[in-house]
Amino acid sequence: MSLTPADLTSAVAGGIGASPQRPDGNLKVRGEFAYASDLWHEDMIWGATLRSPHPYARIVSVDLTEALKVPGVHAVLTHEDVPGQNRYGLEHRDQPVLAEDVVRYQGEPVALVGADHPETALRALKRIKVEYDVLTPVVDMETAADERPLHPAGNVVRHVPIRRGDQRAEAEVVVTGRYEVGMQDQAFLGPESGLAVPDEEGGVDLYIATQWLHVDQAQVAVALGLPLERVRLTLSGVGGAFGGREDLSMQVHACLLALRTGKPTKMVYNREESFYGHVHRHPAVLYYEHGADRTGRLVYVKARIFLDGGAYASSTSAVVANAATLGVGPYDVDNVTVDCWGVYTNNPPCGAMRGFGAVQAAFAYESQMDRLAEALGMDPVDVRIVNAMSEGSVMPTGQVVDSAAPVAQLLKLVKDKPMPPLPAAVDLRDMPGGVSNTTHGEGVVRGVGYAVGIKNICFSEGFDDYSTARVRLQVINGEPAASAHTAAAEVGQGLVTIMQQIVRTELGVERVTILPMDTGIGNGGSTSASRQTYVTGGAVRAACAAVREKLVKLAGGRAPVDLVDLLGDDVIDETVEWRHRATERIDPVTGQGNAHVQYGFAAHRAVVDVDVELGLVKVVELDCAQDVGKALNPQAVLGQIQGGSAQGLGLAVMEEIQLADGKVRNPSFTDYLIPTVLDMPPMSIDVLELADPHAPYGVRGVGEPPTISSTPAIVAAIRAATGLALTRVPVRPEHITGT
Amino acid sequence: MDFLRPDTLAEALAHKAGRPDAVPIAGGTDVMVELNFDHRRPAALLDLTRIAELRTWDEDDGAVRIGAAVPYARIIEELGGRLPGLAMASRTVGSPQIRNRGTVGGNLGAASPAGDTHPVLLAAGASVEAASTRGTRLIPATDFYLGVKRHALEPDELITAVHVPVTRAPQQFSKVGTRNAMVIAVCSFAVALHPAEHRVGAAVGSAAPTPRRASAAEEFLSAELTSTNQWESPEPLLDSVKRRFGDLVAEAASPIDDVRGSAAYRKHALSVLARRTLGWAWQDYAGKVA
Numbered sequence A: 001m002s003l004t005p006a007d008l009t010s011a012v013a014g015g016i017g018a019s020p021q022r023p024d025g026n027l028k029v030r031g032e033f034a035y036a037s038d039l040w041h042e043d044m045i046w047g048a049t050l051r052s053p054h055p056y057a058r059i060v061s062v063d064l065t066e067a068l069k070v071p072g073v074h075a076v077l078t079h080e081d082v083p084g085q086n087r088y089g090l091e092h093r094d095q096p097v098l099a100e101d102v103v104r105y106q107g108e109p110v111a112l113v114g115a116d117h118p119e120t121a122l123r124a125l126k127r128i129k130v131e132y133d134v135l136t137p138v139v140d141m142e143t144a145a146d147e148r149p150l151h152p153a154g155n156v157v158r159h160v161p162i163r164r165g166d167q168r169a170e171a172e173v174v175v176t177g178r179y180e181v182g183m184q185d186q187a188f189l190g191p192e193s194g195l196a197v198p199d200e201e202g203g204v205d206l207y208i209a210t211q212w213l214h215v216d217q218a219q220v221a222v223a224l225g226l227p228l229e230r231v232r233l234t235l236s237g238v239g240g241a242f243g244g245r246e247d248l249s250m251q252v253h254a255c256l257l258a259l260r261t262g263k264p265t266k267m268v269y270n271r272e273e274s275f276y277g278h279v280h281r282h283p284a285v286l287y288y289e290h291g292a293d294r295t296g297r298l299v300y301v302k303a304r305i306f307l308d309g310g311a312y313a314s315s316t317s318a319v320v321a322n323a324a325t326l327g328v329g330p331y332d333v334d335n336v337t338v339d340c341w342g343v344y345t346n347n348p349p350c351g352a353m354r355g356f357g358a359v360q361a362a363f364a365y366e367s368q369m370d371r372l373a374e375a376l377g378m379d380p381v382d383v384r385i386v387n388a389m390s391e392g393s394v395m396p397t398g399q400v401v402d403s404a405a406p407v408a409q410l411l412k413l414v415k416d417k418p419m420p421p422l423p424a425a426v427d428l429r430d431m432p433g434g435v436s437n438t439t440h441g442e443g444v445v446r447g448v449g450y451a452v453g454i455k456n457i458c459f460s461e462g463f464d465d466y467s468t469a470r471v472r473l474q475v476i477n478g479e480p481a482a483s484a485h486t487a488a489a490e491v492g493q494g495l496v497t498i499m500q501q502i503v504r505t506e507l508g509v510e511r512v513t514i515l516p517m518d519t520g521i522g523n524g525g526s527t528s529a530s531r532q533t534y535v536t537g538g539a540v541r542a543a544c545a546a547v548r549e550k551l552v553k554l555a556g557g558r559a560p561v562d563l564v565d566l567l568g569d570d571v572i573d574e575t576v577e578w579r580h581r582a583t584e585r586i587d588p589v590t591g592q593g594n595a596h597v598q599y600g601f602a603a604h605r606a607v608v609d610v611d612v613e614l615g616l617v618k619v620v621e622l623d624c625a626q627d628v629g630k631a632l633n634p635q636a637v638l639g640q641i642q643g644g645s646a647q648g649l650g651l652a653v654m655e656e657i658q659l660a661d662g663k664v665r666n667p668s669f670t671d672y673l674i675p676t677v678l679d680m681p682p683m684s685i686d687v688l689e690l691a692d693p694h695a696p697y698g699v700r701g702v703g704e705p706p707t708i709s710s711t712p713a714i715v716a717a718i719r720a721a722t723g724l725a726l727t728r729v730p731v732r733p734e735h736i737t738g739t
Numbered sequence B: 001m002d003f004l005r006p007d008t009l010a011e012a013l014a015h016k017a018g019r020p021d022a023v024p025i026a027g028g029t030d031v032m033v034e035l036n037f038d039h040r041r042p043a044a045l046l047d048l049t050r051i052a053e054l055r056t057w058d059e060d061d062g063a064v065r066i067g068a069a070v071p072y073a074r075i076i077e078e079l080g081g082r083l084p085g086l087a088m089a090s091r092t093v094g095s096p097q098i099r100n101r102g103t104v105g106g107n108l109g110a111a112s113p114a115g116d117t118h119p120v121l122l123a124a125g126a127s128v129e130a131a132s133t134r135g136t137r138l139i140p141a142t143d144f145y146l147g148v149k150r151h152a153l154e155p156d157e158l159i160t161a162v163h164v165p166v167t168r169a170p171q172q173f174s175k176v177g178t179r180n181a182m183v184i185a186v187c188s189f190a191v192a193l194h195p196a197e198h199r200v201g202a203a204v205g206s207a208a209p210t211p212r213r214a215s216a217a218e219e220f221l222s223a224e225l226t227s228t229n230q231w232e233s234p235e236p237l238l239d240s241v242k243r244r245f246g247d248l249v250a251e252a253a254s255p256i257d258d259v260r261g262s263a264a265y266r267k268h269a270l271s272v273l274a275r276r277t278l279g280w281a282w283q284d285y286a287g288k289v290a
């Protein structure tokens, strides 16, 4: 009998399928976990950023004289001090590190101060004199394409058309609608923060809360004019991300100050600055027309979608592609006409946020499905089930869905759950308005709504999406011990736990250390697109397999023996780059192509009580069914579904960055409201595990799908309670009361 | 910035007399936010948390005198029976953490039109006790609020207490926010029945530059209840009476459009709150009299 790698794994506790404790869990609960804002270095100075008060203006002059005179100030920098290219960006390098002759959004960085105390830095900022020639901002996404160009190539960042089937198809039943999605914020609790430490040779080490170390590194190096290896990044404690840390914030700024002054430089945004310091979810205007036959089967869907990218491109191109390719939802439709535009305006830049284009489209297409049900006199779940896609279905892009797509099953699961009872007695905590004591039952009407959504998992459209993992195995103190090293960012989602679980399962070793994430190893890819468990998980698993191969060699064909004996003093150390199957860019004219790696689905049923007189809403129940392929960590899966659903609830009823002429009116948690425990109900969740044969362990990305269907389900329930059309999210009390 | 830490009220008043620019700090739930956001950089902070006499309450002559630095959590726990309206308003303030630190003295000192205790203090007929080295005076709540975040204190004065009449008659407080907890009022309303005086107190918050009484609504309802002899033998209120009351409350407001809500919504919501809270208070009263 010859030894195979599989023989070398023995079951240990805390492997995949279990829900072991997070390695950082105790620290976080006790408040002892070091977040990026806790970074400290002897002799460090503090950086601060002067930002434009105007959404659009020409910079006439900048006078630093008075700022430089402030005692304790070490440096005051402008774009002239950027040694490399003063441009960065995820997809297009269109954004200046520091503004040159023009500012394109309120909050755009203009100058930097480094000082020995944060107060001193603020004082100096106030002494910088900038003269602006204020211009009229472009703020309307629907007309932006025809307005004054904000960038050389005009105001359309990307237009994605999708053309499938008969473009002239007609149908017996037609419903149309115009929908709007307000600007949502990621509202992560840990503000942007980082510490840049200059080395002796003109390079820099940056400790930073980010979602993607290597893409930061590449952009920082270009701006600093340094070779990559001179710019080293280490992940610091990240307090939430949700897409808002995919773009650079102060990364280059802190490094500029550190390199200029020769001193470690820390920067931390406060809450208000944080609202200006990161991209938001694209607001959208969506026009839809659905045609169906009398049985409810969709004949065609036509859509025109506008996404407001704000002043710089960020990830707008990819968001546009998502909204377009996923624009009809998880339904079989033979004839599709979609046009989606992402445009530049002078509104705050928008980029990645959980759900990434799919959220906006889903609010519109699910609202349309309800309209269609109403027009047909059908049950809203039935009309969805009639059209539900399944494995083997063809997307509007022509791509065949080649793993489980249990859309009908998910809908049935949420529909078949028992309904919550009406409250037996008045408990304010169960009422719309909550403890503010606005109703004891007066005006309260219950409504029920359903929605289902679709999301692409991993990076799409031909992106070389991979992760690198290094796994080491050796005997420490007479025990086998393993470590895993990647550059994949832990942002709170629990990747550190998943990696430990994978190594335990693959190597049969209980003691697994996760090394700090840094650029000392190859790219781990972004912590976004619900991809890290899939891709970095896949890389760690592959590295473990390589380690096992080495073990087999070491065993030399002998029968399985104890790992400790087998290893002796040897150290096995394997690094693997792992990529998922390739995708392709869609055709620029027809939108056809195998753009996506995998699809994820979730369905929600929302039960709401609406105080129809005051327009206040209590979400009584928000139940979810989702297919996750394989729950590597069941508790973490539930956490993602609850968190994602809560974020969708926020968009449905309260979360919006309100703008007036390009200016943010509510940059604070006083007026940018996110759900509390009295807004978010406990959830009943059904998790399906229909393995995807193409993915490691069969996993399907979990983090985003629940955010997508939660919003339209809640709005459908509010419509059911009020009889109102409600075509905009978040739904405000004024929309319900008509005042 | 100087940090003054008096141990007694006399010391505190002496500090304030010597440095009228010193900013008092009690729970700090307003002051620290302003400091953190760099909205304010006072030359001195006057810490009131060591002064024991500001952290006690007592009852005397039909009123509770609540020390300016008694936190909401204690008002809810210890005074709910005597001061139902103030306890209700206190329950709606912020989160448990904020209620553990925040105080009525601070709410008054901030004098925000959205402060939750103001409508109750107005409706209940409370007075603010202000002291300086020159002496102590009582300012009726009605005269306390002068403008947005402006109040009737002299620069050398501190709020030492608030005097709230004890009542067994029903009081209600209600506020609208776009979240079910920890939310600043879009608008708020308080009603207090004063059966002994055959009078109703009513006041609105977050719907004008200052919290203010809805005098026309008070007068209408007081007259209506008295003329129909309802204080002695209460009947279920006519819907038309509740509606008229609601309309008059809405008319008392002069709200603005802002990020929290539209002026039209605020007026509409106030009329609904007034109607509902009056209904609850009256039902409660009728139950007690019967």
Ligand SMILES: Cc1cc2nc3c(=O)[nH]c(=O)nc-3n(C[C@H](O)[C@H](O)[C@H](O)COP(=O)(O)OP(=O)(O)OC[C@H]3O[C@@H](n4cnc5c(N)ncnc54)[C@H](O)[C@@H]3O)c2cc1C
Pocket: B023, B024, B025, B026, B027, B028, B029, B030, B031, B032, B033, B048, B068, B069, B092, B093, B094, B095, B098, B101, B102, B103, B104, B105, B106, B107, B108, B109, B110, B114, B115, B116, B117, B157, B158, B159, B160, B182, B183, B184, B185
């Ligand atoms: C997260 C959060 C939520 C909140 N939610 C609410 C809410 O729901 N409703 C609400 O009404 N408020 C709310 N607030 C505001 C605040 O908590 C209240 O206004 C509270 O009553 C302030 O009390 P304090 O003791 O903390 O005041 P401080 O911050 O200590 O002081 C507030 C002001 O009063 C002055 N002051 C304090 N004591 C005296 C005194 N004895 N004499 C003279 N001046 C004095 C101070 O100088 C300052 O100007 C919230 C605040 C936060 C941070």
